[in-house]
Amino acid sequence: MDVVSPELNSSLPDEIMDTEAMAMEEDPPAETPAPSSHSAAEPAQVPMETEVPEIVSLCPATAPTQKTEALTTLTATDSALCGVSAGTQLVVTSSSSSGPKMATGTAAVTAAQPGSPVVGQSVAKLSAPFAPTSPANHQLIINKVAADGKSPAAALLKQEGQKLLVTGLSKTGQPIVLALPNTWSKPATSQGAGADAKTQPTQFKVVSAGTKPITKKTPVSTAGPMITKLIITKALNNKGLTSQATVTPVVTGRVLAQSTPVTPPRTITIGETISTTPQSLSSSASSNSKVAISPLKSPSKVTVAAQPPNSPQKPMAVPLNVALGQQILTVQQTASTSPAKAGSSQSTAQTVKPVQTVAVGGVNTSQFKTIIPLATPPNVQQIQVPGSRFHYVRLVTATTGNTAQTANACTTTNPTTIQPAKPMVMNTAAVRMSVPIVPAQTVKQVVPKPMTSAAQVVSSSQTQQRLIMPAAPLPQIQPNLTNLPPGTVLAPAPGSGNMGYAVLPAQYVTQLQQSTFVTLASSSGFSAPSSIQTQARLPLNGLSPSEATSRPRKPCNCTKSQCLKLYCDCFANGEFCNNCNCVNCFNNLDHESDRLKAIKACLDRNPVAFKPKIGKGKEGESERRHSKGCNCKKSGCLKNYCECYEAKIMCSSICKCVGCKNFEESPERKTLMHLADAAEVRVQQQTAAKTKLSSQISDLLTRTTPAISSGGGKLPYTFVTKEVAEATCDCLLEQARKAERYNQPQAVAERLILEEFGHCLRRIISSAAKAKTDCSINC
């Protein structure tokens, strides 16, 4: 598979690079030692990267004979994993044998495939010594085994009892879930197979969706620095549910190639079945028991959003039509609502999951990395990088053969959901695309706005999405990807033909994420909503995640900038204009070329133009502060003209403002804050009151809604019917006549009438209550 050129890699954001950094150039696949050898104590030399915990790359070398395609790539950074990589060998064994039979407790990850070459030497090694077992059980168990059983890495894992959940899709769309149980430390039964038999490795259950046959052998990218993140790439051979899992080549760095026959989706669970760890997604970020695979410094936690296995029982297919160029790709997402099935080989669902989401959670949920590859070629991987406003989409082309296969799989899975679409003709060489596409705030759980441009994503429903990319080749622009806003199309990687880097607009991703998350939520039993929201909530420009999430993007009103300058908030936020009031807007895919140029121009002027302005301040200072500081002169920094005030932060030492009143002790600021708080409270109260009133009215209507009787409109619970009103009036008139008859004063007459009215009301109410009671009894 073709991979991004080194140049592009170098230009990628750090987060991305970290993920990719694992490139295992050192060990060509062919030279990869046999799995058995890996099981030995020989520790792989893993390049350590900075503070980030060493990353383990579970990338088996590609067997010379294997023709494979890049599949699922899991990237994770974790101390535990790092420890593993550094000190121990990771053998990934995919095996159909039942999980219980698998050895557990060691630091080795084994991928079962007899005879399959294993692991890159650079780090963790993937070996495949599993006796192929029952096909029905498409479990891949990755056992982490210390070479000598005393590996520090193993110890680390045991000590922390971390949990690793990795879910992803193979390139062919097969979901792969790696779950590292928090029961790391718990010794399990020894594994009889492989060199790991002596060890007591913790079990990794790897269940993946069936893979497709890959006809093409793609080059593996060796370029790029060593990754600090864990990259697990694996292809499973599920052919006919009986085939052996094949761990193939891996990719150092980026894309893994692998050839495997198409099979039902499999879920790879490390350590535990998904069903046993339902909380993983939702609570992963906050759970200390989990191993954090994070590009950031989160040594103790690794949270990887899992892509739930397809479940035949309740498949939720989310077809995604992607038009790249003039071609349309159909991507279908299938979610399973029955997590228990995840671990079983029967996961079976014939469907292929095109979308892969890998969320690498940092500490406290604020750091994530999400990769959502689309099953169809090119695979689209969404990467949510912690600390970045943008979401990155990684597009990996697949072979045409795969494309057809994917389409078929989708059809098989859920024909009704499949959208007629042309398979995209891709170059045989796979191209990885990594570009920021969406500001974090856009990844919120809100209904995406409909795209106004035909060239943009069209979402006809929650289950259908269409990405349309410009047909014309885009300029060979390779802006600084680190700060690249959405919508950019990058120059094609060498050998990738026309393929380029396409940046999807925020809406695209929002929609895509929604569907993906829904899929995740419905399957595997995780509390998807929470996890999704957690993932989606990244700090944006100083706004708390909740704020960013709840605040809808304001439409711009640009008239002269064509929305291609930072004046435009949409553009500045890396979004396409959508439902805006702008005039002559170029901030859309219709003008992708111009947009790219504008982006490049902005980046030329300011390399960090698209980075959040609100970031962490110096130590000891406020947690959040404006990266550049404001320059207010007249507003006293107490109006929204001031970017600091607007972000609800106080001015800092780097501000150049004049007459600043936006500081902690400022009485004006306090007053404003109080007023603002009071106003907010009022609004909340009003909202609550309205809600309550509405609820009460609704409830009242519900309770008093009369059932129409057959007799002409009489309603059992109606207090005042026509007859009752007439009778009441008669009573009142009778009182009036009585007063008149006895020449009573008017005041007395009025009193008599009112009293009678009161009597009538009481009788009406009493009758109504009785009728209601009777009805409730009879009905």
Added chain:
DNA sequence: GAGTTTGAAACT
């Protein structure tokens, strides 16, 4: 809603 004010972005 029109006009004004404001400060960031863009330009020189």
Added chain:
DNA sequence: CAGTTTCAAACTC
């Protein structure tokens, strides 16, 4: 880098 202009949002009436 500083000064000026442009621009769109925030604000006022």
